[in-house]
Amino acid sequence: MxxxxxxxxxxxxxxxxxxxxxxxxxxxxxxxxxxxxxxxxxxxxxxxxxxxxxxxxxxxxxxxxxxxxxxxxxxxxxxxxxxxxHKKFNESLDISYADSVHVKEETVPSIMQARQIIECIRLLPVGYRTVLNLYALEGYSHKEIGMMLDIEESTSRSQYTRAKAMLENILIRKKIIEAPKQDFQWLAAFNKS
The missing domain is CATH 1.10.1740.10 (RNA polymerase sigma factor, region 2, helix turn helix motif)
Structure with a gap:
């Protein structure tokens, strides 16, 4: 059909x-x-x-x-x-993982599976996870995210920054990537999966 x-x-x-x-x-x-x-x-x-x-x-x-x-x-x-x-977005955000993760230019090896990344994203607090998904994967601007989530644009930016650091830390701890890595250019590889 x-x-x-x-x-x-x-x-x-x-x-x-x-x-x-x-x-x-x-x-x-x-x-x-x-x-x-x-x-x-x-x-x-x-x-x-x-x-x-x-x-x-x-x-x-x-x-x-x-x-x-x-x-x-x-x-x-x-x-x-x-x-x-379901008030899941308003749960308190744990930023204890968002300690300083130093990032350098490299890419994640091509054998990285999207499923592993998704599982690690799901470990983020719901607020961080939501902003990361909307910005990095769905392509919304921080202004649009702010309007969708009833938060300030600056809050969206800071949650995204913290989410990236926290996710990178999780990926390093789970030995999915080696410390330190650069930016989230590698995330584009599974964009819109």
């Missing part, structure tokens, strides 16, 4: 088209949810809520840009709303 046929079917509330849309996009969108969620059950809840929104809002898709990108934006916003609703 083509993407246009899926969209047309979903506009008619055709169950087969909805099932095809879900089967085609849910694995990738679950990985997006998983990066934001504290556990698999929450990720699955985020995914379900997100796809309900996709199905109820599909009439707003205007064929401007990629359909997958449109779905992804809905899923990301659903994840943020889920965290806010």
């Amino acid at each position: 083509t993407e246009q046929a899926i969209i047309a079917g979903c506009l008619q509330n055709d169950a087969a088209a909805q099932r095809e849309l879900y089967n085609r996009f849910s694995p990738k969108m679950l990985s997006v949810c998983y990066r934001f969620a504290p556990n698999r059950e929450d990720a699955e809840d985020m995914l379900q809520e997100g796809f309900i929104k996709v199905f109820t809002q599909i009439h707003t898709f205007q064929n401007k840009g990629a359909f997958e990108g449109w779905i992804r934006r809905i899923i990301v916003h659903t994840c943020i709303n889920f965290l806010k609703k």
Whole structure:
């Protein structure tokens, strides 16, 4: 079934088209949810809520840009709303890991698996994890993140900086990377995975 046929079917509330849309996009969108969620059950809840929104809002898709990108934006916003609703974003932030990690120019070896990085990102406090995901992986600006999370732009910047340092420290301690490493250019390798 083509993407246009899926969209047309979903506009008619055709169950087969909805099932095809879900089967085609849910694995990738679950990985997006998983990066934001504290556990698999929450990720699955985020995914379900997100796809309900996709199905109820599909009439707003205007064929401007990629359909997958449109779905992804809905899923990301659903994840943020889920965290806010369940007060998970407002949990206190532990900055004890954010000690000074010195960074030098290098890249992570190509054998680094995206799954390992995701698991390490999930170890970050929810606020740090959310800002890191939105900025480094989803491409939102700190201004947009501030508006989405009801925080100051400067808070987004500082949480991102602390998240990078904390994540790098976790990666070093788990021996996924060798100390010290440079920036997060290596993160672009799994951007939008």
